[in-house]
Amino acid sequence: MYARIVRFTDINRQRIDELKGQIESGEAAPEGMPSGQMRMFIDESQGTAGVVMFFDSEEDMRKADQVLNAMDSSDTPGTRASVDQGEVLIEAQT
Secondary structure, three states, X not given: OEEEEEEEEOOOHHHHHHHHHHHHOOXXXXXXXXXXXXXXXXXXXXXXXXXXXXXXXXXXXXXXXXXXXXXXXXXXXXXXXXEEEEEOOOOOOO
C-alpha cells in the first residue's frame, strides 16, 4: 500500500464543507484520478488540515500526484504547505 499525505494551511471551514458534500455525492474526483481511500482531518484552532490518500500501487500514487498537482488551487481546502508520499511500511491499530 502507498500513501500521499498533504498538509494544508489557511483552511476555510466553508470550503471543507463544500468539498465534503462533493465527495459524498461522488462528484469530486478529478478526471484521471486512480481509485483509493482518502481521509481528511482538520485542526481548526491552527487553521490546518491533512489529507491522506491510500493507493494499492506506487504507479497509482504517482498518477494521482500528477492529477492533483495539476488542480487549480481554488479546488483545495487551503494553501498546500507540504506533500509527502511513499510506501506504507507499518499499519497497526492501537
